Amino acid sequence: MTDFDFNVIWSSLPFLWQGLQLSLLLTFLSIIGGIVLGTLLALARLSGIGPLAIVAATYVNLIRSVPLILVIFWFYFLVPLALGRPIGGFYSALIAFVLFEAAYYSEIMRAGIQSVKRGQVHAGQSTGLSYWQIQRYVVLPQAFRNMVPILVTQGIILFQDTSLVFVVSLRDFMTASSIVARTEGRLVEMYLFAALVYFVICFSGSMLVRSLKSRMAT
Amino acid sequence: MNYNWNWGVLFEEQYLSWLISGFGWTISVALSAWCIAIVIGSLVGVGKTVPNKIVRGICATYVEIFRNVPLLVQMFIWYFAVPEMLPEDWGHWMKRDLPNPEFVTAVVALGLYTASRIAEQVRAGIETVPPGLSAAATAHGLSTAQTYRYVLLPISFRIIVPPLTSEFLTVFKNSSLALTIGLLELTAQSQQIAEYTFQGFEAFTAATVIYVCIALVATILMQVLEKYTRIPGYVGKEA
Numbered sequence: 001m002t003d004f005d006f007n008v009i010w011s012s013l014p015f016l017w018q019g020l021q022l023s024l025l026l027t028f029l030s031i032i033g034g035i036v037l038g039t040l041l042a043l044a045r046l047s048g049i050g051p052l053a054i055v056a057a058t059y060v061n062l063i064r065s066v067p068l069i070l071v072i073f074w075f076y077f078l079v080p081l082a083l084g085r086p087i088g089g090f091y092s093a094l095i096a097f098v099l100f101e102a103a104y105y106s107e108i109m110r111a112g113i114q115s116v117k118r119g120q121v122h123a124g125q126s127t128g129l130s131y132w133q134i135q136r137y138v139v140l141p142q143a144f145r146n147m148v149p150i151l152v153t154q155g156i157i158l159f160q161d162t163s164l165v166f167v168v169s170l171r172d173f174m175t176a177s178s179i180v181a182r183t184e185g186r187l188v189e190m191y192l193f194a195a196l197v198y199f200v201i202c203f204s205g206s207m208l209v210r211s212l213k214s215r216m217a218t
Numbered sequence: 219m220n221y222n223w224n225w226g227v228l229f230e231e232q233y234l235s236w237l238i239s240g241f242g243w244t245i246s247v248a249l250s251a252w253c254i255a256i257v258i259g260s261l262v263g264v265g266k267t268v269p270n271k272i273v274r275g276i277c278a279t280y281v282e283i284f285r286n287v288p289l290l291v292q293m294f295i296w297y298f299a300v301p302e303m304l305p306e307d308w309g310h311w312m313k314r315d316l317p318n319p320e321f322v323t324a325v326v327a328l329g330l331y332t333a334s335r336i337a338e339q340v341r342a343g344i345e346t347v348p349p350g351l352s353a354a355a356t357a358h359g360l361s362t363a364q365t366y367r368y369v370l371l372p373i374s375f376r377i378i379v380p381p382l383t384s385e386f387l388t389v390f391k392n393s394s395l396a397l398t399i400g401l402l403e404l405t406a407q408s409q410q411i412a413e414y415t416f417q418g419f420e421a422f423t424a425a426t427v428i429y430v431c432i433a434l435v436a437t438i439l440m441q442v443l444e445k446y447t448r449i450p451g452y453v454g455k456e457a
Contacts, residue, residue: 067390067405067429074422174288174290198287199287202285206285
């Protein structure tokens with residue numbers, strides 16, 4: 001601890017920035033994919049169609065009981081096998097994250113949909129809207145709005161989760177920091193710096209959640 | 219899709235023993251970390267509600283730091299950085315003489331991380347106790363410590379059992395991160411079997427089934443606990 005070397009951080013910034021870009025891109029795409037698939041799963045569970053609801057519920061409960069790392073391993077193994085050719089680590093990771101996070105987003109969206117009052121649905125029906133029109137124009141916009149703070153919180157968790165692509169050596173921010181730490185022999189500096197960067201991003205995110213919540217409460 | 223199925227590989231002696239030992243490590247890491255998390259999480263959670271501003275500040279800082287840094291980074295800091303940052307003798311001891319360093323580090327890292335999440339649940343539990351109760355306690359002449367001991371904690375700990383169920387499940391899942399510092403727990407063992415035998419499908423299925431069973435058993439245990447700790451007429455199961 002006698003010689004904390006800031007230079008190693010400074011000189012590796014471009015490399016780390018590339019890693020951070022990958023982390024952010026993976027987070028962004030997984031949030032979009034996760035919310036879309038998660039909403040569909042939530043609709044399936046609440047659809048009242050027995051088999052569909054059971055399949056969706058089984059999927060969500062299965063995914064929620066296994067660790068993300070195992071899911072990442074699964075898809076690194078499965079995706080190339082299923083497609084018959086390798087498609088690169090990023091896409092395998094993206095598929096794993098979307099399918100994994102969708103299970104969590106579906107629980108959030110399910111709570112969101114249930115938070116919309118029944119009267120809204122009845123009003124939609126009496127105006128002659130179809131099932132999909134009611135979902136599209138009445139239920140989902142309100143469900144989404146009610147759940148914005150929780151969706152953002154899940155986004156922060158997802159951003160932290162992207163660090164786990166380290167296990168398959170995909171070069172995100174965490175992997176990049178770890179590469180520099182090892183090649184330069186500067187473990188303390190690099191890991192503390194990585195912690196600081198993650199902290200600043202996630203803490204800003206949770207501040208955003210807090211202000212969203214207080215704005216919605218008024 | 220060309221794939222040679224061979225479920226028998228899971229029951230070959232070597233690989234079966236890997237799975238069993240992986241399962242053992244997953245359970246030990248998760249349960250040990252859970253004990254640390256409950257103790258520290260309760261202390262920090264209570265600390266966030268006490269009248270003393272300094273204590274509140276320290277506890278709030280703890281929660282923010284441990285919640286906003288990914289567990290993987292925390293694990294690496296405990297394993298790689300902390301021994302370098304301590305005085306030399308301690309660092310040497312951590313690197314050379316600490317028995318089973320991967321296990322101890324994983325438990326400490328996972329325990330302190332989970333504690334920050336439990337602390338939030340404990341704080342929320344204490345805040346749901348109606349203020350009239352602590353006012354009544356003060357009116358009876360109870361001190362702050364007595365109010366916590368006899369009024370706030372007994373109620374809030376029973377309220378937070380349902381939300382703690384999901385934390386309890388999470389601790390098993392998060393124990394898989396111990397593989398990043400070289401502990402061969404369940405996920406690591408299944409990955410290793412996949413590499414040795416090229417039977418990834420069978421290996422990962424085995425790990426998945428075991429995790430699902432762990433989740434089922436944990437859920438059942440917590441539901442039993444929930445049944446015994448529920449406060450009649452206080453918080454419904456749906457709430």
